[in-house]
Amino acid sequence: MHNRYVPVGYLGIGQQHLVEIAKALARNARILVLDEPTAALTDPEAESLFGILRRLREGGTGMIYISHKLDEVLRLSDRITVLRDGRTVSTDATSALDAKRMIARMVGREVTDIFPTTRHKPENVVFEARAVTVHDPNVPGKLLVDNVSFGVRRGEVLGIAGLVGAGRSELMMAIFGAHPGRRHAEFFVAGSRVHIDQPSDAIAAGIGFVTEDRKRFGLLLDQSIVVNLTLAALKRLSGPVVTHPDAETAAGQRSMKEMHIKARSVFTVAGTLSGGNQQKVVLAKWLLTDPKVLFLDEPTRGIDVGAKQEIYLHINRLASEGMAIVLVSSELPEVLGLSDRIMVLHEGRITGEFRREEATAEAVMAAATGQGAAAMVR
Amino acid sequence: MTTVDRDDEASLVSPELGETRLGRWRVSTAALRAYTMVFALIAIWIFFQWKTVSDLYPYGLFLHPVNLANLLKQMSVTGVLAVGMLFVIVARQIDLSVGSALGLAGGIAAMTQGWGLVPALASAIVIGIAVGALQGSLVAYANIPSFIVTLGGLLTWRGVILYLSKGETIPVRLPVFRQLGVALLTPASGIALAAVAIVAVIWLTIRRERARRRNDLPGSGTAAIVARILVPSVLIVVFIYMMNRQGGVPLPVIVLLAVAIVGNFLTQSTTFGRYLYAIGSNPDAARLSGIDLRRHILAAFALLGALVGIASLLHTGRVGSASPDAGTLMELDAIAACVIGGTSLMGGRGKVSGALLGALVMASLDNGMSLLSVENATQYIIKGAVLVAAVGFDMAGRRKS
Numbered sequence: 001m002h003n004r005y006v007p008v009g010y011l012g013i014g015q016q017h018l019v020e021i022a023k024a025l026a027r028n029a030r031i032l033v034l035d036e037p038t039a040a041l042t043d044p045e046a047e048s049l050f051g052i053l054r055r056l057r058e059g060g061t062g063m064i065y066i067s068h069k070l071d072e073v074l075r076l077s078d079r080i081t082v083l084r085d086g087r088t089v090s091t092d093a094t095s096a097l098d099a100k101r102m103i104a105r106m107v108g109r110e111v112t113d114i115f116p117t118t119r120h121k122p123e124n125v126v127f128e129a130r131a132v133t134v135h136d137p138n139v140p141g142k143l144l145v146d147n148v149s150f151g152v153r154r155g156e157v158l159g160i161a162g163l164v165g166a167g168r169s170e171l172m173m174a175i176f177g178a179h180p181g182r183r184h185a186e187f188f189v190a191g192s193r194v195h196i197d198q199p200s201d202a203i204a205a206g207i208g209f210v211t212e213d214r215k216r217f218g219l220l221l222d223q224s225i226v227v228n229l230t231l232a233a234l235k236r237l238s239g240p241v242v243t244h245p246d247a248e249t250a251a252g253q254r255s256m257k258e259m260h261i262k263a264r265s266v267f268t269v270a271g272t273l274s275g276g277n278q279q280k281v282v283l284a285k286w287l288l289t290d291p292k293v294l295f296l297d298e299p300t301r302g303i304d305v306g307a308k309q310e311i312y313l314h315i316n317r318l319a320s321e322g323m324a325i326v327l328v329s330s331e332l333p334e335v336l337g338l339s340d341r342i343m344v345l346h347e348g349r350i351t352g353e354f355r356r357e358e359a360t361a362e363a364v365m366a367a368a369t370g371q372g373a374a375a376m377v378r
Numbered sequence: 379m380t381t382v383d384r385d386d387e388a389s390l391v392s393p394e395l396g397e398t399r400l401g402r403w404r405v406s407t408a409a410l411r412a413y414t415m416v417f418a419l420i421a422i423w424i425f426f427q428w429k430t431v432s433d434l435y436p437y438g439l440f441l442h443p444v445n446l447a448n449l450l451k452q453m454s455v456t457g458v459l460a461v462g463m464l465f466v467i468v469a470r471q472i473d474l475s476v477g478s479a480l481g482l483a484g485g486i487a488a489m490t491q492g493w494g495l496v497p498a499l500a501s502a503i504v505i506g507i508a509v510g511a512l513q514g515s516l517v518a519y520a521n522i523p524s525f526i527v528t529l530g531g532l533l534t535w536r537g538v539i540l541y542l543s544k545g546e547t548i549p550v551r552l553p554v555f556r557q558l559g560v561a562l563l564t565p566a567s568g569i570a571l572a573a574v575a576i577v578a579v580i581w582l583t584i585r586r587e588r589a590r591r592r593n594d595l596p597g598s599g600t601a602a603i604v605a606r607i608l609v610p611s612v613l614i615v616v617f618i619y620m621m622n623r624q625g626g627v628p629l630p631v632i633v634l635l636a637v638a639i640v641g642n643f644l645t646q647s648t649t650f651g652r653y654l655y656a657i658g659s660n661p662d663a664a665r666l667s668g669i670d671l672r673r674h675i676l677a678a679f680a681l682l683g684a685l686v687g688i689a690s691l692l693h694t695g696r697v698g699s700a701s702p703d704a705g706t707l708m709e710l711d712a713i714a715a716c717v718i719g720g721t722s723l724m725g726g727r728g729k730v731s732g733a734l735l736g737a738l739v740m741a742s743l744d745n746g747m748s749l750l751s752v753e754n755a756t757q758y759i760i761k762g763a764v765l766v767a768a769v770g771f772d773m774a775g776r777r778k779s
Contacts, residue, residue: 176666198670219663
C-alpha cells in the first residue's frame with residue numbers, strides 16, 4: 001500500500017475508486033450510490049471491490065448499484081430496477097429475474113413507424129477498417145477497442161450498436177485520427193490502402209464525421225452558421241488561400257435550404273440555434289465536404305422528435321444516393337429501423353453481427369450486454 | 379415543429395447578431411458595440427480638446443495638426459504590435475514578450491548598422507520572426523502554455539539585449555533608419571495617396587456589389603452604397619488635409635496603414651485567418667474539421683514576430699537610439715489595444731479595425747494626459763481603469779442580451 005501522502009492522481013483507477021468509497025464511508029454514509037464502479041477496473045480489482053461491497057451490506061449500508069453489466073447486477077443486488085429512456089420500467093426481486101428477462105425489459109416495445117421503410121441496394125465496399133485496436137490513454141494496458149474489423153458498402157447503412165462505454169465513439173474517433181490513445185489499424189478506401197494519422201487525412205480520404213458531442217466537437221458555437229458550414233470544406237469551396245465570402249454565403253444558403261435549417265439567416269450565431277438545427281448544421285457541414293463515407297455518432301441525441309425524423313430521412317436519402325453510412329446509436333429502435341446491417345460492440349469487441357432480417361431487439365441487446373453467445377445458440 | 383420554431387424565436391436575441399432597441403430604432407447589437415468605442419474615442423478627444431484651450435490655441439491644442447501627427451506617430455508602434463497580437467489572441471493564445479522582443483530586435487538593428495542599411499533593417503525583422511517562431515513552436519509542439527512561454531521570453535529577451543549591449547544605449551547613425559521613425563511624406567504625395575485610397579474604396583465597393591449579385595444575394599440600396607463610398611472618402615480627405623498642414627503624413631503612419639491593410643486581408647479574407655478564428659473559437663472542433671492546429675499557432679506567433687521587428691524599427695528610428703530597456707510594458711499596451719477594440723481573450727473574436735481603434739484610444743490617453751501634464755502615477759492609474767472599464771462594459775452588454 002502507498003503511504004497516505006501520495007496524491008490520488010498517482011494511484012491506479014481501481015484504488016482511486018476505493019478512495020472515493022472510503023471518502024463516502026468516512027462521512028458515515030448509510031446509503032452509497034455507485035455509478036458504473038467497475039468501468040475502469042480490471043477483473044481482480046472488480047472482485048476485490050465486490051468483496052468490500054458485500055461486507056458493507058452486512059454492516060447495514062444500503063447501496064444503489066448502477067451498471068450496464070448484467071451479470072454484476074445479478075450477482076450483487078437484492079432488487080433490480082430497469083430504466084429505459086429516463087423512465088422506470090420495472091422493479092423486481094433479483095431472484096425473479098435473469099439476463100434474458102432483463103434484456104426484454106431494457107428493449108421494450110417502441111413504435112418504429114417513424115422510420116422510413118426504404119431498402120437500400122448495397123454495392124461494392126467503399127471503406128474498410130481492419131484490426132482496429134485502441135489503447136486507453138489513461139489506463140496502461142487497457143484496450144478501448146480490441147481488434148475490430150468492418151467494411152461498409154456504397155449505399156449501405158451499417159449500424160453499430162452497443163451500450164455506453166462499449167468503445168463505439170472511441171472506434172469512430174480512432175479511425176478519424178482524432179483519438180488520443182495509441183492505435184493500430186489498417187484502412188482501405190475503394191480497395192486501396194490509406195493512411196489516416198489526423199482528421200485532415202480522413203477528410204482527404206472521403207470520410208465525414210458527425211461527432212457525438214456537437215457542442216464540444218462539432219460546432220464553433222460563437223461563430224455564424226455559414227462559418228460553421230464551410231469550415232471542413234473551406235479550401236474547396238473558397239479557394240486554397242483567399243476566401244470568397246459571397247460564394248461561401250451562397251453555398252451556406254443553399255445548404256440551409258436543403259437541410260431545412262431554421263434560422264434568421266446564415267449569419268445567425270450557431271450557439272443560439274435549437275439542438276435539432278445545430279445538428280443539421282453539423283450534418284450539412286460534412287455533406288459540403290462531399291464524403292464517400294459518413295460516420296454518424298449519436299446523430300439524434302438531445303433533439304426533438306420532428307428533427308429526429310428529418311435526420312432519418314436525410315440518412316435514407318444519402319444512402320440511396322450511394323453514400324456509405326456508419327451509424328452509431330444507443331437507441332435500439334433507431335439502429336434497427338435504419339440499418340441494413342448491424343454490428344454490436346461490447347467492451348471494445350465485436351460480439352454480434354446481424355443482417356437486417358435477422359436483427360431483433362432482444363438479440364442485439366443480448367450481444368450488447370455480453371450475453372451474445374447464449375442468444376446466438378438459441 | 380412548433381417547438382423548434384419557438385426555440386429559434388427565443389434565441390434571436392443572440393449576443394452577436396441580435397438587435398437592440400434604442401427608442402424606436404432597432405440597431406444590430408454588434409454594430410452598436412463597435413460604435414460605442416468610436417463614440418468613447420470622440421468623447422476622449424472632445425474632452426482633451428476642451429481642456430487644452432489656451433490663449434495661444436483658442437480652439438484647443440489636442441487636435442492641432444502638429445499634435446495629431448505626434449499622437450499618430452506614438453500610436454504607430456502600438457498599432458503595429460496590436461495587429462500582430464490580434465492574430466495570437468484570436469487563436470486563444472497570448473504573447474507577453476513583445477516588449478522585450480522589440481527591445482532585442484531594435485538593439486540588434488542598431489548594433490548591425492555597420493553592415494549597411496538593408497542588413498541592419500533585415501536583422502530586426504529576422505530576429506523578430508526567429509523569436510516568434512521559437513516561442514510558437516514551444517507552444518504548439520511542446521504543449522507549454524503560451525502565457526508561460528512568453529513570460530519566460532519577457533525575461534529572456536530583455537536579458538539577451540542587456541548582455542549584448544552591455545547595458546549601453548546605441549545611437550542610430552544611418553539617416554534612412556532615423557527617417558523611418560520621423561520622415562514626412564511630401565504634401566503632393568499625400569494628395570496622390572488620398573486619390574489612390576478613394577479610388578480603392580470605390581473599386582472595393584463596386585466589386586463587392588457585383589460579387590453579391592453574381593451569387594444571387596440581394597444588392598445594397600443606392601443610399602447605402604453612396605454612404606459606403608462617401609464616409610471613408612471624406613475621412614481620407616480631412617486626414618490628408620490636416621497632415622499636410624503640418625508638413626505631410628508621417629512615414630510610420632503609412633507603415634501602420636500598410637500593416638493594417640495586410641492584417642485585415644489575412645484575418646478576413648484568407649483560409650489562414652479563418653482557421654485562426656476557428657481554433658480560438660473551439661480547438662477540438664477545428665481539429666476534427668481537418669485544421670492543423672500546431673502549424674497555424676506557430677504561424678501566428680511567427681507573424682507577430684515579424685511585426686515586432688517592424689515595430690522595433692519604427693520605435694528605434696523615432697527615438698533615435700536603441701536603449702536596452704526599449705519596449706518595456708509595450709506588450710500590455712498591445713494587449714490592451716486588442717481588448718479595448720473588442721477582441722476576446724477567449725479567442726475566436728476580434729478585428730484589425732478594433733485593434734487599431736484600441737491603439738488610438740490608448741495613444742490618445744497617453745498624449746492627452748501628457749499635454750495636460752498629468753503625473754506619471756495618475757496616467758498609469760487612469761489607463762488601467764479605462765482598460766478594465768472597457769471590458770466591463772462589453773461584458774455587461776453581453777450578459778443583458
